[in-house]
Amino acid sequence: MWKNxxxxxxxxxxxxxxxDYGFDRT
Known part of the structure; x- marks a missing residue:
C-alpha cells in the first residue's frame, strides 16, 4: 500500500x- x-x-x-485495493484521491 502506498500513501503520499x-x-x-x-x-x-x-x-x-x-x-481489497482501491484508489483514494487525497
Whole structure:
C-alpha cells in the first residue's frame, strides 16, 4: 500500500480495511 500526503492531487493506491485495493484521491 502506498500513501503520499505531500501530493494532494495524486491518486494513490491504498489497501482498504476489507483487504481489497482501491484508489483514494487525497
Amino acid at each position: 500526503s505531500s501530493t494532494g492531487t495524486h491518486n494513490v493506491l491504498y489497501r482498504r480495511s476489507d483487504g
